[in-house]
Amino acid sequence: MRKYLQNLLLRLENAFNAPFGQALNPWYHLGAITFYLFWIVVVSGVYLYIFYRTGVDEAYQSVERLTHDQWYAGGVMRSLHRYASDGIVVTMLLHMLRNFITGRFHSFRWFSWVSGVFLIWLVYTCGINGYWMVWDRLAQFIAVGTAEWFDWMPLFSQPLARNFLVQGDVNDRFFALLSFAHITIPLVLLLFMWIHTKRMNHAETNPPLRLAVGTLLMLLALSLVKPALSHAHADLALLPDVIRLDWFYLAPYPLLYIWSPGAVWVLVGGITALLLLVPWLFRPRTRPAVAEVHLDNCNGCARCAADCPYSAIVMHPRQDGRPHQLQPVVDPDLCASCGICVGACPSSMPFRSNELVSGIELPDQELATLRAGIDRTLAVLHGDARVMVFGCDCAYDVHALQSEGVAALSLPCIGMLPPAFIDYVLRDARVDGVMVAGCREGDCQYRLGIRWTELRLARQRVPHLRQRVPLQRIEFCWAGIQDDERARAELGTLRARVAQLPREIIMEEDSREHERQSGDKNQPD
């Protein structure tokens, strides 16, 4: 089932890749867009709060004045507040659904998933609380509905709904309480948003600028075309007849009367419980081995800790007696086994003639084994435009590209590729070009694999790709599982290009220099 959904999602994302490009595809930034919409809600909410009056009549009248007397400012702000809040529900639920479909919810990701479930409750509490403040017929309907819903549980000495029986039961102080709640709950929401991203290194909480501008313009246009309006003033002596429900927030309310409050509790509680259990219900049976530190080859430079996407590596005081201050310690519960730390380690150096062991390694993908595999494969490559393809297990299967002139090696994440390996395969003209492939841009399974790889190969993040490696012999290919055509096209482009280039010979002494340079640059940027 999930495989089918995954295919569907990839096709949908592909359709968006055409106009937006991979870097701006909104599907790859759903979490960040949700953060951004939250800030739009905050800013518009602050403006509305300046003019909002707390009182049974004043609340409604002040919102009406904002909507009609200053439609160009207050009205637009109110509409922005409404539509950005609705947008939060859409992007938040899509973000969750997408993470479920792509399998990004179990093992080390359980904490983000579970904290995300709490965020859903907080977002809904915040939104419903906001609707009460207008005190129109819609507010009356949901205030009474909420009270009747809570009354199903034997929590209170007398029914909450008795507070909304007749006009006069609701007083001005109630609106002061609502205002206070509408400030406090978003603050708690913000706290949980921070907690939600706490375990992620370099969490993306801002969407790309162009996406942010586009979203804001869309919301502004919608606010002008269809401004948010109130119903008639609340009147507890009258039934709210036909209600224009905001289905993003208020969809469960009709169920209170179609089913019963108890049934809605079962539904909501059941969904919540199921969501909370998802990381354990759908986790894979086996988990790859986590990263292992080899202190004999570690100088405590902390690059692995700086590059780890999930803060799974923490630097502790050195304990093996060697003259270095720190040593990395891997938290197995947080480790994604992505190998990005291996790509960051300066001792991941294939030029060594002695045994190749890096300062940090994945036990299932030891560098010595990978190097031996590369050596065997390259020995039998022939033709004019020989290419080594480094790929990623989560993206397009690069093994499908193998031929007599093309060798392929797939890693858990392309971020695991130490730049020195590119130097290594180009040495002595053993291949004519290198293709570096991975997940679609902006959609790296381990978040930072593509980013760190691009920066390392652009010589902007240590460990750098050595200056002597000609960049025209390297091609990036960020392609998803279904992007066969694209991967083959990129490979064809690279092979055509390198076929035109003279074969360069990289000197052995340069290799030793490389090793020395990488070893010296032992501070993470």
Next chain:
Amino acid sequence: MSQPLKYLGQGLAYALFAVVLGYFSTSPEYAHLPADSALLKLSFNHAAQRKKPCHERTDEEMAKLAKNMRIRKDCPRERSDVVVELEMDGKQLYHVVLHPPGLSHDGAASIYRRLPVPAGPHRFVARLKDMEGGDFSFVHEENITLGAGKVMVIDFKADVPGAPGFMFKS
């Protein structure tokens, strides 16, 4: 894809998002109850009579108690059930027996009940019994014309001086 086509595609994607937000933020409309309906809300909070009356302890009974517990008047805490009936146009609309809450069953019984009814003129009879045995202690009858979309609250207060009992508020 050419640049103008890309912008067109992006515009369509934003427009789709806007249409989804704009439509579902107010539509489809929801009709809470049929247009020709009214709503009765039966709701009150009432402490029933005690199950057993208070009595004066005898000297023998007092002697059996610890010195600090020797209070002459003994009032058992447990209260009676509250029985409520609501009748509309001669037919029983609702009947409930409310048990007193609390570990000692001595709390005030509460009720909040929604009863959708057709709009129009009706004769309502409300009855309440809050003691062991006997007939209903409180009965209230009234002819009321309920307009469509109106809410009528049936409350009960036993401590209103001069007129304890049901109140029909419409």
